[in-house]
Amino acid sequence: MGMKIITIGRQFGSNGRNIGKLVADKLGVSYYDKEILKLAAKNSGVCEELLQNLDEKPNKSFLYSVVMDPYAFAYSYNNSGYSMNLNQQAFQATFETIRDLADKESCVIVGRCSDYILRERNDVLNVFIYAPLEERIKIVSERFPELSENKVKDQINKEDKARASYYNYYSSKKWGKMESYDLCIDSSIMSLENSADLIINAFKNGKKSTNN
Template identity: 50%
Template sequence: MGSNEIYTIGREFGSLGKQVGQELAKRLGIKFYDKELLQKAAKESGLCEEIFESHDEKPTNSFLYSLVMDTYTGGSYSTAPFLDMPLNHKVFLAQFDAIKKIAANESCVIVGRCADYALADEPHCLNIFIRSNMDDRIKRISERLNVPENKAKDIIKKKDKERSSYYNYYTSKKWGDARSYDLCLNTSQISVEDSIELILKYRECMRNHNK
């Protein structure tokens, strides 16, 4: 993958993780991928984009880990192993492939979709997790979605559970666990701008350490 610098961002719902990613990409002048990743995966796999949206970071009931580790090869959408998979498996692997291709071609910021797992062997990848205190998340989601705070809390719990189940099942790590990431930040304690400054400082320290 050369010297492309990749930033992956896992995030709690309502933590401003997407905003951190967007502003980081803007600051660095690189591409930002969130829903855009679904469009790319749909185009390359031949599956319609609506399928990716309906399965986006949603948990599944079953998945054969060996499909990723042993039988999967990038871009082999016309081969029997891919064609015979259940739909949710196809969606995950198409995203997995799209992430690896993006990282091979450009520096970028990728939000969610187990990107840190897909790029586990990429030495220039910085994996970040953004969290925030529940009260702050409730206020943000209540305002963003124009719903009562008790409803906002229910939405947050549901989204976090979906993301956690999806990540924990498809990877060998645990969603939100500091050991799964290089850097964890709490946006209840620091601003989006300060979060970006810390990420860039951490990247600079990584470069110096690896010289």
């Protein structure tokens, strides 16, 4: 079975988003990153601002959700009592949107446990983009020149920790672990163009067992 979907996990500052966009452009397919939140809000009725606030963030307790959002009770009460907190509802909305997108079209999807959500499919190439911390500090510093190097390092650690907590909570795998992906790329050792071409080559020529 040929590949149809590319999912991209990425360390903060590794250029994973830029590489994913380049891959989509080269293949002439749709690219989904923040766009998923807009679609998820439209399809689920969950407020887009809420989805943005909880996007790839660690799961919080129900009490925390109530304090942060006075409408939490309305979202989370059913005939059986309180069920999902807002983080779980946000994930469910994202989950269903990603599944729908994969059913409808070939595309590149960045983050949000997309590799795990689509784990039962044999037409998905799961990629993880990483880079040494020193290289990521350079990239993020160029993006946010007003921040000191220490602030940049803190932001990188904060973002990576949040993504790992989110991924590890909602999946049965470990964020960034080689075994969780089909292809892992150190983006510091080649250009964005070459990184994208490497992914495209694997996408066009790769295949998975139908026994998975």
